[in-house]
Amino acid sequence: MMRVSLQFRLAALLLWLSGAGFGLPCIQAIANLLTGRDIPYVMGFPAYGRGPFERYGLPTTVPLLVGFLVVCLLECLAGRLVWRGMRRGAILALLLLPAGAVYWWGFALPFGPIFALVRTLLIVQRWNSLT
Numbered sequence: 001m002m003r004v005s006l007q008f009r010l011a012a013l014l015l016w017l018s019g020a021g022f023g024l025p026c027i028q029a030i031a032n033l034l035t036g037r038d039i040p041y042v043m044g045f046p047a048y049g050r051g052p053f054e055r056y057g058l059p060t061t062v063p064l065l066v067g068f069l070v071v072c073l074l075e076c077l078a079g080r081l082v083w084r085g086m087r088r089g090a091i092l093a094l095l096l097l098p099a100g101a102v103y104w105w106g107f108a109l110p111f112g113p114i115f116a117l118v119r120t121l122l123i124v125q126r127w128n129s130l131t
Contacts, residue, residue, distance in 0.1 A: 004085040005129060007122040014119040015079030015093060018100075018112060023072030030065045051108030058106070068103045071096055082123065087130035090123045 029039050038047040039060055048068070049060040058064070064079055078129045081089020097116055104112030 004083065005126050006128075007126045008082050008085050011093070011119040011122040012079040012083035012089075014115045014122075015075045015082060018115045018119075019072040019075030019079060022109065022112065023069055023076070024041055026065055026069045026072060030069065032061055033060070033062050033065065040056075048107045053106035055079070067099075068107070071099050071103060075100070085129070085131055090127070090130055093119065093123060 025040065025042050029048045032038065032040055040047050048065060053064070054060065069087060078089045078092040078096065082093060083089075097120065100112055100116060103109070104116075
C-alpha cells in the first residue's frame with residue numbers, strides 16, 4: 001500500500017475545511033432564501049451577502065448559492081481524492097480555484113483564498129508523487 005505524504009493529508013484537510021466550512025452555512029442560506037427570509041449571520045457576519053456581488057448589482061439568490069454549494073461539494077470530493085494521493089483529486093482542486101475565487105471575492109469570504117493558496121502549494125510541492 002502506498003504511503004500518502006503529510007502534505008497531501010494537510011491539503012485534503014484544507015479542502016474539507018473550505019468545502020464543509022463554507023458549504024454547511026450555504027445550505028442554511030439557501031433554506032432561508034427559499035422560505036422568504038434573509039441570509040443568515042454566522043459569528044456576526046452575513047453569510048453570502050453584503051459583499052461585492054451585491055455592490056455590483058448581483059443580489060444573493062438561490063441559484064447563486066447553489067452554484068457555490070456545488071463548488072464546496074466538489075472541494076470535499078477533491079479532498080477525499082487528495083487524501084488518497086490521487087492525481088485526479090489534485091487536478092480537481094486546481095480546476096476549482098477560479099470558480100472558488102469568484103465566489104470568495106463576491107461573497108467577501110477572506111479565508112477561502114488563504115486556504116486555497118496553502119493547499120495548492122502543498123499539492124504542487126509533491127506533485128510528482130501523485131498516482
